[in-house]
Amino acid sequence: MLNIVWPIFIIISFSYGIFSGNLENLNSSVFNSVNGAINLSISLLGTMCLWCGIMQIASKTSIMDKLTKILKPLIRIIFPKLNKKIEKEISMNMIANILGLGNAATPLGLKAMQSMQKENPKKHELTNSMAMFIIINTASIQIIPTTVIAIRNSMGSSNPTSIVFPIWIASIITATFRSSINKNFYKNG
Amino acid sequence: MQLVNFISNLAMPLVILIIVVYGVVEKAKIFDNFLEGAKEGIKITISIFPTLIGLFVAVGALRSSGILDLIINFVTPMLNVINFPKEIMPLAMLRPISGSSSIAIATDIMKNYGVDSQIGIIASTIMGSTETTLYTIAIYTGCVKIKKIRFVLAVALITDVIGIVISVLVCRIMS
Structure with missing residues (x-):
């Protein structure tokens, strides 16, 4: 995706900058941007770790199993007609998402997709459950x-966590x- | 507003406390696990660094060359009709397409309008309550080699728009 977006950004802004005579700003912004990226990465490093x-x-604790049990009723409502193994894989993926473990959520989600594909009668088309699962992951x-x-x-920020509740x-x-x-979409088509 | 702040501030310490207490009770090797995860954190940060450099330069150029103002002036009349803050527009357009570039743009918005200003808070809320839709759809359908994705892309993009509008509304109501 960025292979298309990035060159478009560079080409339109650099050529617009040259034609509108905005060169001084353009030059200093290149160096400011590089420094900005470095500063951001250094402070990100601490919080990420x-x-x-x-x-x-x-x-590594049983929190994961307990949360899976809590989620079960919700999953039964959103995904009817799925076997127990897939139910468990879906709930692991949702829990990883909820805990913000993006890197764990993706492999778990892909595993669930593959299990659902095994039960899929039309192999080159998404089932309703698969569509719902992708939508929930978006x-x-x-x-x-x-x-x-x-x-x-x-x-x-004077209060970095103030956005948690609005989010x-x-x-x-x-x-x-x-x-x-x-x-609604899959009821109609 | 005080309650909102309290809940927001409570969330992080409480989650850390619960997890560590659970680890102690179940006699997990807590600090070893912590180190293992933290190392993963270094890897993730290093892996997004090149993307950040590239996008910061591109977004910086968009802004400083004046082309972004030109585009925003062009769409502002439409945004004014629904009372949508035009400063958010670049983020709203890129959020579904690319995770790292929306991080770069959100950071840029916060730097220019202030992290704790309403615009900064709206940008943060959009970042926290939406996902990189196109990337997600691509890898989830790619792993089972399905090309016929039916209505999924349409639903995802429609709800992205709804999500961004809701973020703006929630921030306006709460602050």
Whole structure:
């Protein structure tokens, strides 16, 4: 994707800058941007390490199993007609998402997709459950939005965690929209 | 507002506390696990660094050359109709396409308008409550080699728009 977007950005902005005579700004912005990227990465490094460490501890305790049990009724409603193995894989993926373990969530999600594909009668078309599963993964539901907090902290926010509650509200409303719009779509076609 | 702040501030310490206490009770090798995860954190940060450099330069050029203002002036009349903050527009357009470039743009917005300003808070909320839709769809359908994805892309993009509008509304109501 960026193979297309990045050159477009560079070409239109550099040529516009040259033609509009905005060269001085353009030159200094290149160096400012590079420094900005370095500063951001250094402060991101600390928060990323802390959270990846904490989440690694979580993944080795029984918290994961307990959360899976809590999620079970919800999964039965969203995904009817699935066997127990797939149910478990889906809930592991959702829990990893909720805990903000993006790197763990993706492999777990792909495993669930493959299990669903095995039961799929039309091998080159998504089933309703698969479609719903992808749509849910395009929503972001996290207890701790770590990346955003890390960025806000690196920008010198006076209260980096103040956005946690608004993010919960916004993502719950959006996820509800997502699943209900999706359900309507597969009823009709 | 005080309650909102309290819940927001409570979330992080509480999650860390619960996880560490669980680890102690179940006699996991807590610090070894912590180190293992933290090393993963270094890898992730290093892996996004080149993307950040590339995108910061590109986004910086978009802004400093004046072309972004030109585009924004062009769409502002439409945004004013629905009272949508035009400063958020670049983020709203890139969020579904690329995770790393939306991080770069969100950071840029926070730097220019202030992290704790309403615009900064809206940008943070959009970042936290949405995902990189196109990337997710690509890898999830790619892993089972399915090309016929039916209505999934349409539903995802429609709800991305809804998600961004909801983020703006939630921030306006809460602050």
